[in-house]
Amino acid sequence: MPAIRAAVARATGQPLELLDLHLDEPQPDEVLVRMVATGLCHTDLTVRDTVVPPALPAILGHEGAGVVEKVGAAATGISVGDRVALSFASCGDCKACRGGHPAHCASFIDLNMSGTRRDGTSTLRHEDGTPIGGSFFSQSSFATHALAHASNVVKIRPQDDLELVGPLGCGVQTGAGTVINVLRPAPGSSLVVFGVGGVGMSAALAALAVGCTTVVAVDVNAERLQLAKELGVTAVLDPTTDDVLAELTALNGGVDYAVDTTGRATIVKTALEALAPGGVLALHGLYTPDGEGLDVAAIPAGKSVVSVIEGDSVPQTTIPALLALHEAGHFPFDRLITFYDFDNINEAIADMESGRTIKPVIRFPA
Ligand SMILES: [Zn+2]
Ligand SMILES: [Zn+2]
Structure with a gap:
C-alpha cells in the first residue's frame, strides 16, 4: 500500500488535518492517480459541516487532476502516464446511465458519497490499519494520491495544463x-x-x-x-x-x-x-x-x-469540450482560479467561505 498525505475532515467546522495514510493498491477496475491539482467545491464543505454523507472522519475532494501511476487489469483504455481529470462516478448500467445521463445515475449516492468502494471496502487506512472514510466521488482528491474508478477518469490532451484542469470535474462542469x-x-x-x-x-x-x-x-x-x-x-x-x-x-x-x-x-x-x-x-x-x-x-x-x-454532464465529453473552448479563447475559466499549496488548504477553505476567492485550486507538491 502506498503511503500518502491526505487532508482529513474530522468534524463540523473544523480545519482539515494533514495526515500520513495508506492507500490501497488498485483493484481491477481502479486507477491510481498522483494528484497535481484539485478544486475546492462547496459540496466538500457541505459534507464537512452537515449530515450529508459520508460520515466523518473522511477524506473529501471531488474534482481532481493528475497523472496515472497504476492501472487495474480491467481498466481498459487508460495507461500509466496518462494525464487525467477526475469527476463523479456512475454505474454505467442503469436507465439514466444508458440514456447518456450519468449525473442522474440511480446509484449516484452509493458510488460517490458512501465513504467506501462499491463493495463496501475502504481504500484508506491510518498507519495502525484503522480504516478511514474515502472514495469520495470515487476519488477523495484532497490527498497526494487518489484511487479512482475507471468510470470517473477522463483522459485529457498533452497540451492541457493539469493545474487548470483541477476544478473542471465538478464546479466548473456543473x-x-x-x-x-x-x-x-x-x-x-x-x-x-x-x-x-x-x-x-x-x-x-x-x-x-x-x-x-x-x-x-x-x-x-x-x-x-x-x-x-x-x-x-x-x-x-x-x-x-x-x-x-x-x-x-x-x-x-x-x-x-x-x-x-x-x-x-x-x-x-x-x-x-x-x-x-x-x-x-x-x-x-x-x-x-x-x-x-x-x-x-x-x-x-x-x-x-x-x-x-x-450540469447533466458526461464528464468524458463535457470536460474536453470546456478545455477546447478555453484553448480557443471562448471560456476563460482560468480567471476564476486562485491557487493554494496543499499545506495551505485551510486558508483556501477560509477564502472560499469568506467570498474572497471564487474558485480555490489546491496544488500538490511535485
Ligand atoms: Zn447508473
Ligand atoms: Zn462539487
Missing part, C-alpha cells in the same frame, strides 16, 4: 454544463445567473461562449460583479442596491433563461418572476426553506423549472 447541456440557449438569447461563485461564473462564461447576447450576473459581492464585467457579461445587478426584478423584466419582457446557484427560495421566486414567457429556470444545490416556498402560481406562460446535477 455551471457550464447547465448552459451547454441542459438549457442549450439559442444564439441571441438572454440569460441571468443568480450568484456568481465558481458554478455561477462558469454558467455565465458558458452562456457567452454559446452566443447569448444578454448575460446578467446578480450578486452582492462587488469584486465578483467587477470580474464578471471584465469577462464579458453585459450587465451586473446587486440586490442590495438594484431592483433586480424590475431590471430583468425591463429586458424585452423578461429573460429567456435563469440559473440559480444560491439555493435560496426567495431568489428562486424572483428568478421565476423575471422569466419571459416560455423561459426556463435551472436550479442547483440543496434548497432549504427560507420563509417563502416555491409558488407554483409563479410558473405561468409556459415557464419551466429544471433541477440540474453536475
Whole structure:
C-alpha cells in the first residue's frame, strides 16, 4: 500500500488535518492517480459541516487532476502516464446511465458519497490499519494520491495544463454544463445567473461562449460583479442596491433563461418572476426553506423549472469540450482560479467561505 498525505475532515467546522495514510493498491477496475491539482467545491464543505454523507472522519475532494501511476487489469483504455481529470462516478448500467445521463445515475449516492468502494471496502487506512472514510466521488482528491474508478477518469490532451484542469470535474462542469447541456440557449438569447461563485461564473462564461447576447450576473459581492464585467457579461445587478426584478423584466419582457446557484427560495421566486414567457429556470444545490416556498402560481406562460446535477454532464465529453473552448479563447475559466499549496488548504477553505476567492485550486507538491 502506498503511503500518502491526505487532508482529513474530522468534524463540523473544523480545519482539515494533514495526515500520513495508506492507500490501497488498485483493484481491477481502479486507477491510481498522483494528484497535481484539485478544486475546492462547496459540496466538500457541505459534507464537512452537515449530515450529508459520508460520515466523518473522511477524506473529501471531488474534482481532481493528475497523472496515472497504476492501472487495474480491467481498466481498459487508460495507461500509466496518462494525464487525467477526475469527476463523479456512475454505474454505467442503469436507465439514466444508458440514456447518456450519468449525473442522474440511480446509484449516484452509493458510488460517490458512501465513504467506501462499491463493495463496501475502504481504500484508506491510518498507519495502525484503522480504516478511514474515502472514495469520495470515487476519488477523495484532497490527498497526494487518489484511487479512482475507471468510470470517473477522463483522459485529457498533452497540451492541457493539469493545474487548470483541477476544478473542471465538478464546479466548473456543473455551471457550464447547465448552459451547454441542459438549457442549450439559442444564439441571441438572454440569460441571468443568480450568484456568481465558481458554478455561477462558469454558467455565465458558458452562456457567452454559446452566443447569448444578454448575460446578467446578480450578486452582492462587488469584486465578483467587477470580474464578471471584465469577462464579458453585459450587465451586473446587486440586490442590495438594484431592483433586480424590475431590471430583468425591463429586458424585452423578461429573460429567456435563469440559473440559480444560491439555493435560496426567495431568489428562486424572483428568478421565476423575471422569466419571459416560455423561459426556463435551472436550479442547483440543496434548497432549504427560507420563509417563502416555491409558488407554483409563479410558473405561468409556459415557464419551466429544471433541477440540474453536475450540469447533466458526461464528464468524458463535457470536460474536453470546456478545455477546447478555453484553448480557443471562448471560456476563460482560468480567471476564476486562485491557487493554494496543499499545506495551505485551510486558508483556501477560509477564502472560499469568506467570498474572497471564487474558485480555490489546491496544488500538490511535485
Ligand atoms: Zn447508473
Ligand atoms: Zn462539487
